[in-house]
Amino acid sequence: MQESTVEIGKAAAILKLLGDKTRLTMVKMLDTNDYCVCEFVAIFNMSQPAISQHLRKLRDAELVQETRRGQWMIYSLNKENTYYPFVHSLLSHLPSQDFQLKQLEEQGLRISCD
Numbered sequence: 826m827q828e829s830t831v832e833i834g835k836a837a838a839i840l841k842l843l844g845d846k847t848r849l850t851m852v853k854m855l856d857t858n859d860y861c862v863c864e865f866v867a868i869f870n871m872s873q874p875a876i877s878q879h880l881r882k883l884r885d886a887e888l889v890q891e892t893r894r895g896q897w898m899i900y901s902l903n904k905e906n907t908y909y910p911f912v913h914s915l916l917s918h919l920p921s922q923d924f925q926l927k928q929l930e931e932q933g934l935r936i937s938c939d
Contacts, residue, residue, distance in 0.1 A: 831911045839908060842886055843915065847871070848879050852912065854922045855889060855902040862898055867932075868925050888912060 831839075843849045847869060854860060854868075865876045880900055883889040890903045903909065 829910060831908060835908065836911065839886065839888070839912065842882060842888070843912070845879070848883060849919075850922060851879060852883065852888060852902065853916050853919050854925060855900060856913070856916050857921070857923055858926055859899050859901040862900070864929060867929060
């Protein structure tokens, strides 16, 4: 099976977007779990508007998708995106961020947004 190629301009845009440590960490975390904005606020110790701004940029690039569950917005990685194989190949070189979720659970801050 031949790898699909990504146009240079699009690759540059994705790399620029993921060049931000917070967004890169978010995408890596979303590769294994879905998260609520409120969980990202706790994990990154940032304001909700700042987290929402990062997620908006990722959503605008269609790298993440959101689903409403009641009053909560749940974010997941958009694995149907044309560029997901490119993004996933980048993520495969990064260490797991699952410890972030474990720490959140240990602190009693894992939100059940159902």
